[in-house]
Amino acid sequence: MTIDPDSFRSVLGRFSSGITVITALDADGQDVGMTVSAFCSVSLRPPLVQACVDRAASMFDALQVADRFGVNILAAEQEALSRRFADIDATRRFEGLGYARGESGVVLLDDALAHVECRVVNRVDAGDHMMFIGEVERASARDARPLLYYRGGYAQLER
């Protein structure tokens, strides 16, 4: 016996999260990126995080071969970036955006709440998704409010 997809979404959507844009370089050196809320810290020693990505996502193949990925934790005013990296044509997602590059070359978006640069240390099969586990090589943050996701919609922190 197993739970149906609608119930799964309805119940698990009660677990609120932040929102990230994961970035990487594909095999041709092109920038790829997508919105990911299934991101979390995993271990302190060593410092590990994970991002869970749909096998159907356009950047999936790039993540299968990439040795690094970047994590942009979005700030409250970056809802448009979240929509952009989920909805528009994957080849145009970086057009006109302000960003820097991390030491590994991955895009770090301007004005993100935090940046994390990771070295891929493991890939774990997880149903229709894959967990990409990264060791954190560099990380930085600024003081600002986070963008939140709750029950299928965007939310803001009230405190």
Ligand SMILES: Cc1cc2nc3c(=O)[nH]c(=O)nc-3n(C[C@H](O)[C@H](O)[C@H](O)COP(=O)(O)O)c2cc1C
């Ligand atoms: C708020 C939000 C959170 C999302 N979280 C995830 C996630 O954790 N994992 C995932 O694979 N897709 C997630 N998505 C969906 C992907 O961003 C989207 O399907 C992806 O960019 C695929 O588009 P593409 O195949 O055209 O690149 C999320 C979308 C939104 C708007």
